[in-house]
Amino acid sequence: MILVRVHGRPVPLDPRHAWRAILTDIAAMPRALKGWLLFLLLLMAIGAIGAVRALLPGDKGIATTPTVEWGLLIVGYVFFAITTSGLCLASSLGTVFGIDRFRPLEKRHAVLAVLCLVTAFGVIALDLHFPVRMVFGAVFNPAPASPMWWMGVFYAAYLGSLLVEVWSIFWHHPRIHQWSCLSSSVIAVFAPLTLGAVFAVLEARAFWHGLFTPLHMVAAAYVSGVAVLAIVFYLVGRLRLVGWERGVAVAQPAIRGLLGLGLAVLSLLVALQLFSGLASSDAGLSSATRLLLTGPLAPEYVGVRLVSGLTIPLLLIALPRTRTPRGLLVAGLLAIIGVFVDRLTFVEAGQLAPVTTVSGVVSAPFAAYSPSPVEVAIVVGGIALVAFLYTLAERYLDLSESEAHVMIWMPRWAIYGFATAASVARRAAGALPRFRLPRRRPAVTVDEPTGADGPAEAAD
Amino acid sequence: MAARRRSRLGTRRRAASRALRRFGRRAVARTRANIVRLRRPALVVVGVIALATILGVGAFAASGFYGQYGAPRTPVSVRSWQLRPASYLASDCRGCHSDAAAATTGQPHARLLCETCHVPSVAHPGPVTGVVQMLPATDESDCVVCHAALPGRPVDFSQVAVDVHYAGAECLACHDPHTSTAVKPREVIHPLAHLPPCATCHTPLGLKAYPANHEPAPDEVCLACHRVGAGGS
């Protein structure tokens, strides 16, 4: 008989016992949790309906056309894949380099990463017309000239590495965990690069072509992963989940720093990309950039991606007044929505603005694409699936920090070098003029002797 | 040897006290306790080099040899094109339809396939499911598709402004598509002033017997074809 520990109690993997244990546990859940899980189940049901529709032979209900062949499902796959990579990138500071303030991210990022990657594969399998052929075709007919083949290889390796990592966390094999964290972190750098290369290699699509795209993909991955961690750790603190003390005190400020850094780098890349696009002599590139900034995609791009996805989260992180857990939550939510909309507009802009005509796009400067209900249902169902399974993971798994420390052996001078650089940076940041909110004038001025003002001013 | 070892120990101790002063006891103790050294750091380096090599090969394969690589295949392994029958020119129309074939000989339409205007011979002798019947054989829309005057058409190609040419009358009323000849409507040879409407004296078959009823008839219908210059551009 196989025994599994569920919520501290050993449960035999016998269907009857398991069923009874599940029912007892559901009854013991707090109402808010039941409501949340029911809501997620509803969204997953909607996703399942869309998935069944997409799997049935005949019209799949997907709104792609030969002009815009990559739609919301590809965007969903890209989003989940880069979130997975970003999670490992963000937490590699703790798992690989052993920096203490990032260690609370250890277990949670691994669980989230596996869930996101499995969902990514599920979403792309629903888009491919022959997903089983893909698995065998990629193995038996390798195509090393194809960036998509490399992307498949890297993400498959990433899945393997993540599964080993998760297994070694929960079955406590520290040395295997050490190696798998290292391999996951290394693959997490290269995998979004190959995903970007899928787009960047195409000379036909001027908006996607070039070195920007893979770098942008890595930066977006980083921001997306950190934003997910920000949301998760807000909930850890708010709901007093396991490990919340260090989660709030150590992890949240660390995540805030990472998110700020990621958003700053991403903003720089986006600005560079927009300026070079507007100034470009390539008609395809400039028309696609104009499409984003002033054309049909402008409301989503400028409003949701630039303003609410980059600027507002940066302000929320930088301003002292909003350096609160709730501010971090809002920044994380806005940032992740911004990354999703960014990938959506990215995939669309490369296809809606052709240079010379392609079949079907001849009477308007830009083609048109709007996702069908089936595609929206599948992506929503995917997000709900990740949230659902992660909620169960938080409830039934021990996601606290463990003693399995991992550190790359670095020479002493490198360790001290990094630490010195960090302290210098901190001191330089301290030397900058501090941002002060203007003091609000009292409605009624009271004449007080100067002595009474002293303590009030000292506490400023 | 011993001297070198001693000096290395001294270096470590000195470095440790420097670290202590800079970072504090707690941080050093934490870092010390947290170090788990990888036994074979060389493996990490080898792994990174292997990864870089794989990526380099991939980039190389995707860049300079763009378009020349793909899994090697031969057409023999693709069966679908072997199964497909040829629809056009599947049989010889002129063998049976010799009269139409003779009519086109030496005429502008001789260089056309019969199937350019008629259904492809695989559909013969009637409509077959799956074969496009977009251009049935005996409709005027057939003529207009090629011979309407449109911007973009070469000027040396015979084309007419369809609405102006004989007021948009049916093409087949005058033209024979096989011989490409046309029976031109006779133009009016007498002045029209001070005369009653055309139908007073004329019928479609010729002049009426005198005297005719004096009912009025619209002249535009007749003059659309029978006036000078009715052919239009």
Next chain:
Amino acid sequence: MTDQPDVLAPLAQPAAPAQSPISRRTLLKAAAVGVPCLIGGGAIFEALSALTSTPVPTVDPIVANYDAAAHRWGFVVDAVACIGCGKCVVACKTENGVPLDEEHTRTWIERRTVTTAGAVIVQSPEAGSYGFEEAALPIAAADVAASQFVARLCMQCELSPCTTVCPVGATFRAADGVILVDETRCIGCGYCVVACPYGARYLVPAGARTPTGVAGVADKCTFCYHRVTRGQQPACVEVCPVQARKFGDLNDPASEVSVILRDRATRVLRPELGTKPRVHYLGLEDRLA
């Protein structure tokens, strides 16, 4: 303050290692047996499905004797002679069983018009299959500086992006230069569709008309490969009333396309992309290309 846990200190007690219900040895044994089983099972499945899918047909002897390496097919489109009647599009859809709608088409006609102000207007109503009568120009006739009909089809590029990016090698170049799609290997990812700079490809939609009987795979002009291997010409070339499309073997110096490419000035579309298209255009104006 002293009874508060020092949250910045590392955890003091290591967690008790959980007892794994599956020992490492069992897991390794299972993996050593299971993974080859999976791969072997998959290979057997693929082989069986390849054997049992369609019976190997008896083919026309001409097809079996066709030597792809002996030919090098070329295609020339005469943009001056083309009258935009659309019969080539109809012929292609008839011959190959292509869906009848505008977007899913192997070949199409565009009318390209440049105005006196320099703007280029491109029209392709219903892929040009019904002609251009119904497609009035949105500008006055006096503003038209030049106008031509340009027939578009797969360029069968020598350095094709589509064959490079296919992740499973389903699209490939035959020895005679024609690029074909193996519908039994294509996964329908659409990478070749977005990679093509000329928009020549599409994914076959579900419906009554599918060129190879399979929906969801990539499709494109194949130079009517089932005709050229039998010594005939593509349907669009045969049907054209003004012989604006020309097809021939570049290995034969006396063929029409060889003569044209040798003696007359032709151009290709988007040469700056370096795809080396095999379809050349005669008389296509610079400002319309």
